[in-house]
Amino acid sequence: MAGHIQDRWYKTVTGPDGKAVKLKTDRYGSRSRYRARYIGPDGTEKSKSFPDKQKRLAEQWLAHIEADMSRGQYIDPRVARTTFRQYADRWVATQGADPNTQASMESQLRLHAYPYLGTRPLGSFQPEHIREWVRLLQENGVRGSYARTIYSNVRAALSAAVDDGHLPRNPYAARSVRAPAIDTRRLAPWSRERVFAVRSAMPERYQAMVDLGAGCGLRQGEILGLAVDAIDFQSMTLHVVQQLKLSRSKPVFAPPKGGKLRDVPLPGPISDALRAHTERFPPVEITLPWKVADGPPVTRRLVFFGPRGGHVWRTSLNEEAWKPALAAAGVIPTPERGQPYPESRENGMHALRHFYASVLLDAGESIKAVAEYLGHSDPGLTLRVYAHLMPSSQERTRAALASVFLPAQPDP
Numbered sequence: 001m002a003g004h005i006q007d008r009w010y011k012t013v014t015g016p017d018g019k020a021v022k023l024k025t026d027r028y029g030s031r032s033r034y035r036a037r038y039i040g041p042d043g044t045e046k047s048k049s050f051p052d053k054q055k056r057l058a059e060q061w062l063a064h065i066e067a068d069m070s071r072g073q074y075i076d077p078r079v080a081r082t083t084f085r086q087y088a089d090r091w092v093a094t095q096g097a098d099p100n101t102q103a104s105m106e107s108q109l110r111l112h113a114y115p116y117l118g119t120r121p122l123g124s125f126q127p128e129h130i131r132e133w134v135r136l137l138q139e140n141g142v143r144g145s146y147a148r149t150i151y152s153n154v155r156a157a158l159s160a161a162v163d164d165g166h167l168p169r170n171p172y173a174a175r176s177v178r179a180p181a182i183d184t185r186r187l188a189p190w191s192r193e194r195v196f197a198v199r200s201a202m203p204e205r206y207q208a209m210v211d212l213g214a215g216c217g218l219r220q221g222e223i224l225g226l227a228v229d230a231i232d233f234q235s236m237t238l239h240v241v242q243q244l245k246l247s248r249s250k251p252v253f254a255p256p257k258g259g260k261l262r263d264v265p266l267p268g269p270i271s272d273a274l275r276a277h278t279e280r281f282p283p284v285e286i287t288l289p290w291k292v293a294d295g296p297p298v299t300r301r302l303v304f305f306g307p308r309g310g311h312v313w314r315t316s317l318n319e320e321a322w323k324p325a326l327a328a329a330g331v332i333p334t335p336e337r338g339q340p341y342p343e344s345r346e347n348g349m350h351a352l353r354h355f356y357a358s359v360l361l362d363a364g365e366s367i368k369a370v371a372e373y374l375g376h377s378d379p380g381l382t383l384r385v386y387a388h389l390m391p392s393s394q395e396r397t398r399a400a401l402a403s404v405f406l407p408a409q410p411d412p
Helices: 055-071 084-092 099-112 127-139 144-163 192-201 204-216 220-224 268-280 314-328 350-362 367-374 379-389 394-405
Strands: 003-007 010-014 020-024 034-039 045-050 237-240 243-247 250-254 262-265 284-289 297-302
Touching: 003 055, 034 055, 045 055, 084 099, 084 144, 099 144, 099 243, 127 144, 192 204, 192 314, 204 220, 204 268, 204 350, 220 243, 220 314, 250 284, 262 367, 350 367, 350 379, 367 379
Parallel strands: none
Antiparallel strands: 003 034, 010 020, 034 045, 237 262, 243 250, 284 297
C-alpha cells in the first residue's frame, strides 16, 4: 500500500490494562470519516477524504496511486486540478519568439477553446470532451483550415501538459478523435476577363494592386507594405522583403509570411503599370514599428497609401474598394442600400495569387519555381493546392503510345 487510512472518528489509546482501546474523537459524526494519506514522489504528503462506510473506496484509491507510481504514470492530484486555461496561458507564452504568432494563438484559444474547455481540470480530460468540442466548433461556423489550426493548438497544449505531468495521456491520441474536416473542393482560378474587370472597377489609386497580385503573386499584406526601393526596374525584379500587418490590432512592418524573403520576376506590363502608378501617386514615407506594436520604428516609402496620406488599412480596402469592385464586375451580388456586401472568402485578394499560379503552371513552369515565387516554404504545399491546374499529360501519352503501336509503314 502506498500509504495508510486514517479513521478521524476514532483514536486508539492504551487502556489501564495495557490494551489498545478505541475512543471517539471530537470529529465523530461530522465531516468525512476516512483520510487516505501517502507520500508523493516529491516527498510531500498527499491525502484525500472519504465519508463514513467508504473505507474500501479509500483503500482502492490508494491501491491505484501505488499502481500508477509503479508504472511511472502517477499524476499529482493538485496538479491535475489545474484548468486547461490556466495551463494553456502559460504554455502559449513559451511558444516561439514571434509575439504576433503568440497573439494569434491567444486570440484563437480565447475565442474558440476556452469557452468550452477552459475551466475543465487537466486531469479530467477524456476523448469525448474533444469530440464534443469539435462538434460545437462546426455548429458555430468555425470550419476548414482555421478550425484545423485551433484544433492543432489545443492538441499541442495538451501534449505539453502530458510531458509536464499534468495528465497521463493526451485525449487526442484516441482513434475516435478526428480533426475538423477541410473542404477538399478544387479551387477554380479567375479568368483573365474577371481579373481585368475587377481591376477597372477599383479606385485608380489601387488598380496597380491587382497587377501585383495577378502578375507577381504577392499577398495582400506584401502589396500594402511594398516600398519603392523593393522594385528593381533595371533587372526587372521585385524584392519581396516585408509586409504590412497587424500586431495586437496595431499596424506594423514585418518580414513576409514565414520570414521567407524572395525575388519575383517583374513582367514588362506590370513594370509599366508601376511606373505609371508612382508617377500619378508619388510614394510617401510611412513610419511604423517593426514586427511588433512596441518594436523599433522604421520608415519606408510606400507605393500605396490612403487618400489622406497614411498607410492603407486592410479592412477599409476590403470594404470600400475591393468588394465594390467585385460587385461591379459581377463576382458578388450588389447589396441593397444600407446592407453590407456579402462575405466571399474565396474571392478575396488571395484569388489573384491563384490566378498567377494558374498562368505559370499552364505555361509549363515547374512546381518548384512557382513555390519559390509564391513564397511557399514547401513545394509540396504548392503541388497539393495547384496540381489539378497543371497541363494534362493525357494527350501526350496517347500520341506517344500511338506512335509505337501504329503498324510500320513500308518504305516508299
